[in-house]
Amino acid sequence: MALVLQRPKLSLAEKFYLPAVIGGLMLTIKHFFKSVGGKTETMQYPEQKWDDKLPEWYRGAPTLVTDEWGRERCVSCQLCEFICPPRAITITPEEIPNADPWAKVEKRPKEFEIDMIRCIYCGLCEEVCPEQAIFLRKDYAITGYSRAEMKHDKAKLYELGGVMPGVINKWNEKK
Amino acid sequence: MDIIGFLQQPIPFLVWTSIVKTLFVLFGAILPLVSLSVFAERKVSAFIQDRLGPNRVGAPATLVGFKKDYSLWGLGQMVADPIKLLLKENFIPNSVNKFYYYIAPKLTMIPPLLVLAVIPFGSSFLVGPDGKPVPMVIANIDIGVLYVFAVSSLGVYGIVLAGWASNSKYPFLGGIRSSSQMISYELALGLSVVPVFLICGTLNLSQIIDWQIVNGWLICPVPFVGGLHLEAWRFALIPLMVISFIVFLVSMFAETNRTPFDLPEAEQELVAGYHTEYSSMGFALFFLGEYAAMIAGSGVIVTLFFGGWSLPFIPDGSSHWLFGLESHVWTWLPGAFWGFVNINVFFAKVSLFIFFFIWVRWTVPRFRYDQLMKLGWIYFFEIALANIFLTALVLVYLKK
Numbered sequence: 001m002a003l004v005l006q007r008p009k010l011s012l013a014e015k016f017y018l019p020a021v022i023g024g025l026m027l028t029i030k031h032f033f034k035s036v037g038g039k040t041e042t043m044q045y046p047e048q049k050w051d052d053k054l055p056e057w058y059r060g061a062p063t064l065v066t067d068e069w070g071r072e073r074c075v076s077c078q079l080c081e082f083i084c085p086p087r088a089i090t091i092t093p094e095e096i097p098n099a100d101p102w103a104k105v106e107k108r109p110k111e112f113e114i115d116m117i118r119c120i121y122c123g124l125c126e127e128v129c130p131e132q133a134i135f136l137r138k139d140y141a142i143t144g145y146s147r148a149e150m151k152h153d154k155a156k157l158y159e160l161g162g163v164m165p166g167v168i169n170k171w172n173e174k175k
Numbered sequence: 176m177d178i179i180g181f182l183q184q185p186i187p188f189l190v191w192t193s194i195v196k197t198l199f200v201l202f203g204a205i206l207p208l209v210s211l212s213v214f215a216e217r218k219v220s221a222f223i224q225d226r227l228g229p230n231r232v233g234a235p236a237t238l239v240g241f242k243k244d245y246s247l248w249g250l251g252q253m254v255a256d257p258i259k260l261l262l263k264e265n266f267i268p269n270s271v272n273k274f275y276y277y278i279a280p281k282l283t284m285i286p287p288l289l290v291l292a293v294i295p296f297g298s299s300f301l302v303g304p305d306g307k308p309v310p311m312v313i314a315n316i317d318i319g320v321l322y323v324f325a326v327s328s329l330g331v332y333g334i335v336l337a338g339w340a341s342n343s344k345y346p347f348l349g350g351i352r353s354s355s356q357m358i359s360y361e362l363a364l365g366l367s368v369v370p371v372f373l374i375c376g377t378l379n380l381s382q383i384i385d386w387q388i389v390n391g392w393l394i395c396p397v398p399f400v401g402g403l404h405l406e407a408w409r410f411a412l413i414p415l416m417v418i419s420f421i422v423f424l425v426s427m428f429a430e431t432n433r434t435p436f437d438l439p440e441a442e443q444e445l446v447a448g449y450h451t452e453y454s455s456m457g458f459a460l461f462f463l464g465e466y467a468a469m470i471a472g473s474g475v476i477v478t479l480f481f482g483g484w485s486l487p488f489i490p491d492g493s494s495h496w497l498f499g500l501e502s503h504v505w506t507w508l509p510g511a512f513w514g515f516v517n518i519n520v521f522f523a524k525v526s527l528f529i530f531f532f533i534w535v536r537w538t539v540p541r542f543r544y545d546q547l548m549k550l551g552w553i554y555f556f557e558i559a560l561a562n563i564f565l566t567a568l569v570l571v572y573l574k575k
Contacts, residue, residue, distance in 0.1 A: 035222035042227040
């Protein structure tokens with residue numbers, strides 16, 4: 001059955017526009033006075049922040065973490081470098097010398113750079129990491145005065161990441 | 176001949192007072208008001224949308240040794256915006272027609288400023304050498320309102336030229352829309368104020384205000400100062416003048432290119448309409464022109480329908496009364512005081528209308544241009560025409 005839509009019959013007041021316009025004006029002036037009274041939706045950024053309301057799964061800046069024993073968890077497998085869509089990660093691997101207590105881990109990053117101008121905060125590096133060494137933490141205001149400053153090196157990444165206890169420690173059994 | 180004596184001769188006196196008045200209107204009133212209304216536009220739009228608006232730029236007090244900066248509700252934006260526009264690069268596309276491209280912003284800006292020349296912005300101030308108070312209007316001409324319509328409709332040429340000279344499709348569409356818009360509202364704009372002249376019997380804006388002081392504001396011509404005047408013709412005129420006012424107000428929105436009739440600009444459809452290809456001061460002049468047109472339009476509305484600078488119970492600049500005392504010693508003092516009050520009353524009324532313009536902009540969505548033409552030609556033209564005859568009938572048969 002064909003559905004026949006009835007065109008709405010406008011009343012005289014509706015045809016004149018003006019009552020509707022006045023209704024609209026009343027609505028906006030209500031919002032105006034509400035805002036003048038101080039009730040706005042704006043959060044004044046540098047003074048007020050979201051920080052304590054960020055969810056657990058928030059994807060901020062990618063960082064490197066150490067475990068409870070101070071070992072850098074990254075083994076320089078370079079999976080994150082390969083999966084990174086904007087190619088923001090550059091890793092220079094290095095062999096761990098035999099004298100080191102963690103010599104059996106064999107590899108560690110000599111240099112680990114994330115170009116924060118390129119990073120898109122997608123979280124694929126965290127997802128792909130077999131060692132749970134790279135995590136997206138909650139820092140979102142990454143700024144700098146130069147391109148060089150925006151390139152996070154290894155020291156900066158560990159400083160941001162800190163210690164991440166309570167994840168898998170598969171290397172401990174083979175100590 | 177000493178300089179004071181020279182300046183008090185009739186013709187030099189007229190010249191220097193006119194120059195002072197022009198400078199005051201241009202730099203003391205219009206430029207700050209334009210700046211203020213741009214700020215108000217941003218602030219009011221923000222408040223209507225439950226936002227805060229610009230609230231950081233204020234007095235940089237730390238630069239001169241204070242402990243902290245003061246944000247002053249963001250009022251510094253008034254200064255910051257023009258400085259930003261002045262310092263920007265003036266980029267001119269290769270393909271434009273240079274001559275018309277240069278001349279278009281000026282053509283948009285000049286007409287509203289010319290309109291302001293005939294609007295009385297105050298009663299009078301001080302007393303001239305011939306014993307007459309100096310009227311606060313730059314050019315007190317007898318064809319006042321005709322001049323306003325003649326000059327203000329020139330503003331559309333700037334927009335059409337800008338659209339054509341930019342040699343780009345969006346400005347071109349903006350220019351076309353602007354001309355279609357002009358032919359649809361100008362008739363209603365002109366006809367809707369004919370009742371005003373029928374009632375007042377003059378085209379001179381100062382005399383229209385004088386009529387309103389005696390007979391009450393034209394929007395409601397029943398005076399409540401100086402005895403009750405409750406004749407039937409006054410009450411019969413109220414609905415007619417309200418219709419006249421509404422038609423004039425809506426046409427004025429179209430004249431000043433404000434929403435709901437900002438078809439030439441239409442940022443959602445035409446990028447920025449006629450000034451898409453302009454940057455820096457070219458753009459700033461369009462901006463200045465639009466807001467100056469808004470101020471001039473508000474000034475005309477206030478003058479024609481809301482008594483101009485007059486307010487009931489407030490005397491004008493020729494008064495000798497100050498706080499209930501008649502001043503004999505400094506006769507110029509009360510006149511100057513009340514003249515000052517009158518100027519402020521005028522700009523307060525204009526500011527209310529600017530607020531109304533902004534308020535409407537953030538409420539009513541844009542008309543399509545066929546809708547605007549229909550509104551102008553089918554409704555407002557006829558309403559304004561009928562209104563003239565009804566007013567004439569009231570004046571002939573009810574007013575003795």
